[in-house]
Amino acid sequence: MADQYAQSGEDIRLSEDIQATAHDIPALRWEEPAEGPVLVLLDQTRLPAEEVELVCTDPQALVQAIRSLAVRGAPLLGIAGAYGVALAAARGFDVEEAADALADARPTAVNLAYGVRRAQQAYRSAFGNGAGGAQSGQERAAAAALAAARALHQEDAEGSSRMAAHGLQLLDELLTGGTHRILTHCNTGALVSGGEGTAFAVALAAHRVGRLNRLWVDETRPLLQGARLTAYEAARHGMSYTLLTDSAAGSLFAAGEVDAVLIGADRIAADGSVANKVGSYPLAVLARYHHVPFIVVAPLTTVDLETPDGGSIEVEQRPGHEVTEVTAPQAPLAGVEAGGGIPVAPLGTQAYNPAFDVTPPELVTAIVTEWGVVAPVTAEALSELCDRSRQTTMS
Template sequence: MADQYAQSSEDIRPTGIPAIPAIRWDEPPEGPVLVLLDQTRLPGEESELVCTDAQALVEAIRTLAVRGAPLLGIAAAYGVALAAARGFDVDEAADSLAGARPTAVNLAYGARRAQAAYRTAVVDGAGPERAAGAALEAARALHAEDARASAKMAAHGLALLEELLPGGGHRILTHCNTGALVSGGEGTAFAVALKSHRAGSLRRLWVDETRPLLQGARLTAYEAARNGMAYTLLTDNAAGSLFAAGEVDAVLIGADRIAADGSVANKVGSYPLAVLARYHHVPFIVVAPVTTVDLDTPDGASIEVEQRASHEVTEVTAPHVPVLGMEAGGGIPVAPLGTQAYNPAFDVTPPELVTAIVTEEGVLSPVTAEGVAGLCAESRGGRVPID
């Protein structure tokens, strides 16, 4: 069934547009800034968004101009460093960034890590400039660590796929976006698929559209095309037919928070995939750095799930670049005026439905509270408290 509905390999080619880093620190004459690739404009336009203070970064986080658990942690750390460098209240900036979105634990981790570095420098007698430098050093260290973690996760993930699915020809289904747009490196779940592609083992990457904001269609397909991967886009509600036809060998997703018992919060639509995977005896694999584990959240029921605005469901939002004369960012109503919408940003998959969690520290399978605690204990440098 699969390939007659997929584009041919001749249709799969990089865009040829120069890549822009998802995030970078810059120091123009006017003062330090944090520069983001504005993900709300992709794939139509690669455009940068410049943040001169933490509040601008908070707005970029809430509007999803920057997104994805690992990158949010990196962004938050740089945001604290930016506040310090520009003479703003560091503690206030850290608090604002940590609470910008409730589900992604990496936000608080990154903010508190840079804040701790700043405070330590102050206690040790550093002046404002040196203390700001310490916060920036912490942000850059987190950025580099995440890049290394990405490479390790990709290697561990491919090894797991080869163990579970010997012989290659992997047909991987993924949800939302988990590539270089969410990471200091090449991503989490997407990085595993990319490594499989480079090894000649990827037969097809099935890309869930990821409604209502289309992160799969806009972002994962964008990254897959740039990397020359064999990919096919599908609506979220078509996934069941793929499983029924035997066209999925494994599901790979990322995570925004992993509770102490191994419950996984990820983009809404992940839990139904886990149920489908269990019914069809397909491995369901979560790929995430250890920084995504929150031992202070005991179980899935304790994870706060972000509820987003109704208009994301009741309207189809035009791309943030004008199309056919439409106003950029404008919404087209698809439901009667006044319709209420249920719009959780995430759902939670219980550990018994997760085949394995892949981290930079290795693969956890089966997923248990004891195993999760062990991963964190082995993690390099431990965790910075988020409260």
């Protein structure tokens, strides 16, 4: 690791010895060098070509990292948001202003706002209840925000393990044949989690016990999270995987090559509607037609009982250039700067680029959470599971 941390929003390249064990690189971590606390992110926009860490020394740098997808994935966004509040408090920024900016950085992923508000509430409570001078109160409040972020981080890691176990058991109950051919969309592994992920963690659990026959990986256009990130993680774990374009999924179903679909979620409404990376809904339709289980794996922090149904979920609209251009690799190509766009459509072409789509509950076979499985997916069953988790947590 570099001896000195970069300034806000800058990156540091990982050394060769660290790259050799890159599957152990955390997607996010808190560090406290002499210059002051920082939040270190594995820059996911640079994968798989480069393993580079982005160092955030202020909340605005983290907001930009979230918007640019340097850090992404619903559970990890919640963790990042909580650490962002802790960073603001520790660095002396306006915590309330930072919290609002972080919570609004991406509108669909409910975990982001949850993590932010959890750390913010811990900060407020400690600041309001502490005795002593203003400085000591600020220090206690900052420590409380950090403790809340660390607690959420640990809970997510533990929840990931439980989801993997529940998901593997469900697959074994639903499927015959001993081994499973799983189709997944976007990226749901350690790059989105404090642990080993959500849907990907289930596939990884199947791989470890010898029951993963094939992991089919959708490219996930237009930003290729499947090709760049899921394939990257699958290769690190030695899993049997095959990459396909999103539009090729139908032919796989028709050929009988898919036993189950596993996806994550960015928000689950009270009625069980699931918002996930755009392209998930077509997979649900294909799965239903071909009688293939369509399974959503997500922590309960992704369930938003205040959003009544799928139509009430705010879907983030991404910039059109993500569709009309292809981002150049880190090595410059033919006059195109690294990170620049290579046009693939005529100049002035308008693009429709929703980040997510919404799958109605009737197309979802089951929702796997750290607290158990909801199947069939109904508002009543989802609410009951949330209530049970709260009662257990409080007892």
